[in-house]
Amino acid sequence: MASVTLTINGKKVTVPRGTTVLDAAAQAGIFIPTFCHDPEIPRFGACRICVVEIPGMRNLPASCVTEATEGMVVETESPAVVEARSTILELLLANHPMDCLTCEKNGDCRLQDYCFRYGVKGSGFEGRQHSYPLDDSNPYIVRDLNKCILCGRCVRTCAQVEGRAVIDFAYRGFDTKIAPPMDTPLGESDCVYCGRCLAVCPVGALTYKRMAGKGRSWEYDKKPVTCTFCDSGCQFNLNVKDGKIVGVTAASPGPGRPLCLKGRLGLELLYCDDPQAPELKKDGEFVKVSWADALGLEGVLDKMKKLEGK
Amino acid sequence: MKNLMDKCCDKCKHTPASPCKDYIKCRKEGPICHQDEACKQKRAEILADINLPAGSPKRQVLICAGTGCTSSGSGKLVNKLEEELAANGLTDKVAVKITGCHGFCEQGPLMIIEPLKTFYTQVQEEDVAEIVAKDLVGSEIVERLLYKDPNTGEPAKTYENVPFYALQKRLVLHNCGHINAEEISDYIANDGYAGFVRALFELTPDQVVEEVKTSGLRGRGGGGFPTGMKWGFVRQAQGDKKYVVCNADEGDPGAFMDRSVLEGDPHAVLEGMMTCGYAVGADEGYIYVRAEYPLAIERLKIAIAQAEEYGVLGDNILNTGFNFHLKIKAGAGAFVCGEETALLTSIEGNRGMPRVRPPFPANSGLWGKPTCLNNVETFANVPQILRNGGTWYASMGTEKSKGTKIFALTGKVNNTGLVEVPMGISMRDILFAIGGGIPGGKKFKAVQIGGPSGGCLPDELLDLPVDYDSLTSAGAMMGSGGLVVMDETTCMVDIARYFLTFTQSESCGKCTPCREGTTRMLEILTRICAGEGKMEDIDSLERLARVVKNTALCGLGQTCPNPILSTLRYFKDEYIAHIQDKKCPAGACAALLTYVIDPEKCKGCGKCLKNCPAEAITGEKKLPHVIDPAKCIKCGSCVGGCKFEAIIRA
Amino acid sequence: MTCKCGHVDESTKQEALQAAISKYMAVKGGLIPLLQEAQDIYGYLPKEVMQQISGGMGIPFSKTFGVVTFYSQFHLKPRGRNIIRVCQGTACHVRGASKVFDGVSKKLGVAKNGTTEDLRYTLETVACLGACGLAPVMMVNDNTHGKLTPDKAVATIEKYE
Numbered sequence A: 001m002a003s004v005t006l007t008i009n010g011k012k013v014t015v016p017r018g019t020t021v022l023d024a025a026a027q028a029g030i031f032i033p034t035f036c037h038d039p040e041i042p043r044f045g046a047c048r049i050c051v052v053e054i055p056g057m058r059n060l061p062a063s064c065v066t067e068a069t070e071g072m073v074v075e076t077e078s079p080a081v082v083e084a085r086s087t088i089l090e091l092l093l094a095n096h097p098m099d100c101l102t103c104e105k106n107g108d109c110r111l112q113d114y115c116f117r118y119g120v121k122g123s124g125f126e127g128r129q130h131s132y133p134l135d136d137s138n139p140y141i142v143r144d145l146n147k148c149i150l151c152g153r154c155v156r157t158c159a160q161v162e163g164r165a166v167i168d169f170a171y172r173g174f175d176t177k178i179a180p181p182m183d184t185p186l187g188e189s190d191c192v193y194c195g196r197c198l199a200v201c202p203v204g205a206l207t208y209k210r211m212a213g214k215g216r217s218w219e220y221d222k223k224p225v226t227c228t229f230c231d232s233g234c235q236f237n238l239n240v241k242d243g244k245i246v247g248v249t250a251a252s253p254g255p256g257r258p259l260c261l262k263g264r265l266g267l268e269l270l271y272c273d274d275p276q277a278p279e280l281k282k283d284g285e286f287v288k289v290s291w292a293d294a295l296g297l298e299g300v301l302d303k304m305k306k307l308e309g310k
Numbered sequence B: 001m002k003n004l005m006d007k008c009c010d011k012c013k014h015t016p017a018s019p020c021k022d023y024i025k026c027r028k029e030g031p032i033c034h035q036d037e038a039c040k041q042k043r044a045e046i047l048a049d050i051n052l053p054a055g056s057p058k059r060q061v062l063i064c065a066g067t068g069c070t071s072s073g074s075g076k077l078v079n080k081l082e083e084e085l086a087a088n089g090l091t092d093k094v095a096v097k098i099t100g101c102h103g104f105c106e107q108g109p110l111m112i113i114e115p116l117k118t119f120y121t122q123v124q125e126e127d128v129a130e131i132v133a134k135d136l137v138g139s140e141i142v143e144r145l146l147y148k149d150p151n152t153g154e155p156a157k158t159y160e161n162v163p164f165y166a167l168q169k170r171l172v173l174h175n176c177g178h179i180n181a182e183e184i185s186d187y188i189a190n191d192g193y194a195g196f197v198r199a200l201f202e203l204t205p206d207q208v209v210e211e212v213k214t215s216g217l218r219g220r221g222g223g224g225f226p227t228g229m230k231w232g233f234v235r236q237a238q239g240d241k242k243y244v245v246c247n248a249d250e251g252d253p254g255a256f257m258d259r260s261v262l263e264g265d266p267h268a269v270l271e272g273m274m275t276c277g278y279a280v281g282a283d284e285g286y287i288y289v290r291a292e293y294p295l296a297i298e299r300l301k302i303a304i305a306q307a308e309e310y311g312v313l314g315d316n317i318l319n320t321g322f323n324f325h326l327k328i329k330a331g332a333g334a335f336v337c338g339e340e341t342a343l344l345t346s347i348e349g350n351r352g353m354p355r356v357r358p359p360f361p362a363n364s365g366l367w368g369k370p371t372c373l374n375n376v377e378t379f380a381n382v383p384q385i386l387r388n389g390g391t392w393y394a395s396m397g398t399e400k401s402k403g404t405k406i407f408a409l410t411g412k413v414n415n416t417g418l419v420e421v422p423m424g425i426s427m428r429d430i431l432f433a434i435g436g437g438i439p440g441g442k443k444f445k446a447v448q449i450g451g452p453s454g455g456c457l458p459d460e461l462l463d464l465p466v467d468y469d470s471l472t473s474a475g476a477m478m479g480s481g482g483l484v485v486m487d488e489t490t491c492m493v494d495i496a497r498y499f500l501t502f503t504q505s506e507s508c509g510k511c512t513p514c515r516e517g518t519t520r521m522l523e524i525l526t527r528i529c530a531g532e533g534k535m536e537d538i539d540s541l542e543r544l545a546r547v548v549k550n551t552a553l554c555g556l557g558q559t560c561p562n563p564i565l566s567t568l569r570y571f572k573d574e575y576i577a578h579i580q581d582k583k584c585p586a587g588a589c590a591a592l593l594t595y596v597i598d599p600e601k602c603k604g605c606g607k608c609l610k611n612c613p614a615e616a617i618t619g620e621k622k623l624p625h626v627i628d629p630a631k632c633i634k635c636g637s638c639v640g641g642c643k644f645e646a647i648i649r650a
Numbered sequence C: 001m002t003c004k005c006g007h008v009d010e011s012t013k014q015e016a017l018q019a020a021i022s023k024y025m026a027v028k029g030g031l032i033p034l035l036q037e038a039q040d041i042y043g044y045l046p047k048e049v050m051q052q053i054s055g056g057m058g059i060p061f062s063k064t065f066g067v068v069t070f071y072s073q074f075h076l077k078p079r080g081r082n083i084i085r086v087c088q089g090t091a092c093h094v095r096g097a098s099k100v101f102d103g104v105s106k107k108l109g110v111a112k113n114g115t116t117e118d119l120r121y122t123l124e125t126v127a128c129l130g131a132c133g134l135a136p137v138m139m140v141n142d143n144t145h146g147k148l149t150p151d152k153a154v155a156t157i158e159k160y161e
């Protein structure tokens, strides 16, 4: 495959043709912040935090969707770029609850990290803010849309699994939000609580309810495990705090790895030191169910009992 | 044979299923396949009925049925006229023709009598009997209905003498208002589809692209991209299937040229698209029309149906093997769908959120196929370029902007309406010679060009030639062609706020800078207009404008700061007056106005006291009255009522 | 076919909807024209209708909802018999469109996008009706009215039952 050579921050890099500036920079060891870019489902180009300066281009292009070309010169931290990134961060903060102190995502949040990186302490802009009610409608996922930065990664990852596409963008402009049909709480939708969206959300808009209040993000050691409940082999993390396994969270979703609730619950039962009772929707209401019921093992268990009773 | 489109006799074998290659040419010059004087004669008569030759004893009454005139009541004129004609036994001698917009909607309903070109304005139902009796039975012009020069009072006998028309160069609009837009025969009688026939029979697709390149035509949808070059890209793009798409989503608030072309001359757009299809190798096209344009959609449907009926559109057109099919898509109300990638994704049935480019539609457009997307006016220029040649077209305009441009001239100007002028004309000529200057003896302040993505030009730039590059360098842009004239009573901060209100509510919400940035810029402008601005706000505005312009994903965000940047550039003092002196120099921002009664002038008549809805005025009869500023809601009701001009707005 | 009278019965509407769904099922990009037809039938887009459309077209309901809420032409709630759309385009703005809007709004006692309780009127704004020469302009149903003042606008809407 043909390759191209470009200069990023004075450093020459050679990459295959078709590589984005973002990936070329990564190859050169240069970090560019991203919110909406998802290596699995690329080319969305919406958050604009990844803009860079390329002399000869009219504006500041987004590096995640700009193809590297021969002889291209890229500056990733020029004054114009820094001004743009800080302003975008300020704009996000102007419409974001300053809630880091109690936020589950504290310490593992890109918005927080980038504000630190660019010295953005708060927003200079005051005005309208969203005040959506907290969506606490189901036992697995807490949605705080006031923290959502509309990167769209949850939408795209959910739609990757045939028959899901539970959420999508709704409304327009400043009122845009991520919503299930009819803008109901997630608990009233067809969500299967697989956790794909949680795995990709760059901020604290989506968090695990079963992990709430159990620890701070930096207290956890993450131990990868592979689910074996079916052939897909989805990846999960065991969250270990003080030697105890506190919860199981979904890791990198992908096209062949759908993730599902059953898999996650199964791993919780298998690994957690103190597994919490599972809940399932029965007649539209969430109720506590037995593990056998949650994992779909009732039939198997019955049969086992029968066989053993013989 | 009653209609130009009919066969002259049984020797004619044309049907859409087995088409004759000379069908279109035959309409005007026929019969071609056989010699028959009677057929030729019939054809000539029908043609003479469509376009009355000068000196014809027959008459034709053109009634404007554009949106403007219809809402001023032109619909009633048609029935009334037909009644009157029947009553006077004139039905056979006088033809009534319903046309599209003439461009001078403000003077509507308009009526033109051919072949003398008599131009009646503001015609009401009551006037019809008089017109019939005097002008059509006799030959006496009804003087009181003629257009009169607002300055001299001089009446204009024909539309050619009306200054509004005299200085225009109506190339794209030449049919608008003169032909019946619901009859394909009217279009063909006026050389319609001749350019397409030339392309199809005399030129290869590459030569068509070359011809358009030679013409120097640039996109009329805003960006000004060279049309021939775009066609060339689509021609070269690899693909088993290609599309032609017409952008008729005209969303710029204050612009209606595309609408008038669609309503007044829909076949010109069809012909342009078909020619494009032949040139780029596409066999299918879509016209994406704004939902608010029901009449345009109706006219397009009729035009497409007629073109199909006669085999001008469809499979094996004129037996050349070229197929072309057209579909209409009605928009659903989102300005951003005028942006090309949003438009295409909307046709596909999605939320109209723009996507990143490249890939450009020329390579990957509708359903991933190479797509040639142009604006209505761009396509409407094509038939004449093909008919008269690219070199002819390139002889008009300036070095880099060729041909003409249609503008929607509105706002504080005497003659509002659609004007088509050669590129390179000065703004002053458009506003003062054609537009007739500012009404009410007010002083000109600025003209906003290019709508929400454009900018304003102040007095000192009035001699700027109107072409793509001069406008861009002055911080404005050609945009789609809205021209809004503002006088001394228009506040420039308020205008910037107005445009931001528009873009803020039309932002699709996909990218951060535009979604959040327009909201904050609008809030700052609103505060300034309300007298709550701070000097730092100007810096914040400048920074936001710069960042949004530089980083937004699509053209909407990238251009929406232009109204702010250009008003800051030319009218910064107005911003400062709002912030520091808490004054609106134009007297437009209600929150910054004060109303006081001049005790010297007040005669104590008490009229203002009655007019005030807020009970803010007190005073004894015959003694000077006073306004309580705490109660005054600044509605201005009191001012006009005072005979002694004692109430001062400042 | 519009249901302005409110007396078309459910089954007739349902039939029309089914016919529309069959018509667009195989049409590429048919979702938006189908929603437009469905709204013509029902006057707005009830949840069940959107669900049927999603099912018929094989499109996730979340996407249909996203499309419906993106375009200002689509409505999730019933609207008035007469739709008043006051132009707030540039030309109308500089010629006093906001006063016209305020006048009508005050008369009807509803704000932007509001519907009067008797379902007689819905008040909306629109950015340019393409009749700028007659600014300020409003459209009531399919009729355009120009050169308005607040009083003239109020008098005009009273003619619509």
Ligand SMILES: Cc1cc2nc3c(=O)[nH]c(=O)nc-3n(C[C@H](O)[C@H](O)[C@H](O)COP(=O)(O)O)c2cc1C
Binding pocket: B218, B219, B220, B221, B222, B223, B224, B225, B227, B247, B248, B249, B250, B251, B252, B335, B336, B337, B338, B339, B340, B341, B373, B374, B375, B376, B378, B379, B480, B554, B555, B556
């Ligand atoms: C926000 C936005 C709105 C637009 N609206 C229109 C429009 O209403 N009509 C139009 O022809 N082009 C519009 N454009 C420009 C189109 O994206 C596109 O450039 C144009 O239709 C190409 O045709 P042309 O080359 O013939 O001008 C708009 C662009 C943007 C960014």
Ligand code: SF4
Binding pocket: A096, A097, A098, A099, A100, A101, A103, A104, A105, A106, A107, A109, A110, A111, A112, A147, A203, A204, A205
């Ligand atoms: S989402 Fe991030 S920035 Fe927002 S409150 Fe939570 S930790 Fe802080």
Ligand code: SF4
Binding pocket: A141, A154, A157, A158, A164, A165, A166, A167, A190, A191, A192, A193, A194, A195, A196, A197, A198
């Ligand atoms: S949990 Fe799974 S199904 Fe539910 S919204 Fe997230 S990705 Fe979609």
Ligand code: SF4
Binding pocket: A147, A148, A149, A150, A151, A152, A153, A154, A155, A178, A197, A200, A201, A202, A203, A205, A206
């Ligand atoms: S919820 Fe998270 S992943 Fe989804 S759009 Fe918002 S920020 Fe992005």
Ligand code: SF4
Binding pocket: A227, A228, A229, A230, A231, A232, A233, A234, A257, A258, A259, A260, A261, A262, A263, A264
């Ligand atoms: S998480 Fe679900 S889908 Fe994935 S491997 Fe486990 S059982 Fe299979």
Ligand code: SF4
Binding pocket: B336, B353, B354, B506, B507, B508, B509, B510, B511, B512, B514, B515, B552, B553, B554, B555, B556, B557, B558
């Ligand atoms: S610039 Fe505005 S309209 Fe364009 S994609 Fe971004 S948010 Fe949408």
Ligand code: SF4
Binding pocket: B595, B611, B612, B613, B614, B615, B616, B617, B627, B631, B632, B633, B634, B635, B636, B637, B638, B639
């Ligand atoms: S401006 Fe209005 S409220 Fe103020 S005094 Fe005059 S009439 Fe009364």
Ligand code: FES
Binding pocket: A033, A034, A035, A036, A037, A044, A045, A046, A047, A048, A049, A050, A051, A062, A063, A064, A065
């Ligand atoms: S990461 Fe590139 S635009 Fe969001």
Ligand code: FES
Binding pocket: B064, B065, B066, B067, B068, B069, B070, B100, B101, B102, B103, B104, B105, B106, B108, B109, B110
């Ligand atoms: S509508 Fe009649 S002149 Fe424009």
Ligand code: FES
Binding pocket: B253, B254, B255, C087, C088, C089, C090, C091, C092, C093, C127, C128, C129, C130, C131, C132, C133, C135, C136, C137
């Ligand atoms: S601005 Fe109101 S009709 Fe154009």
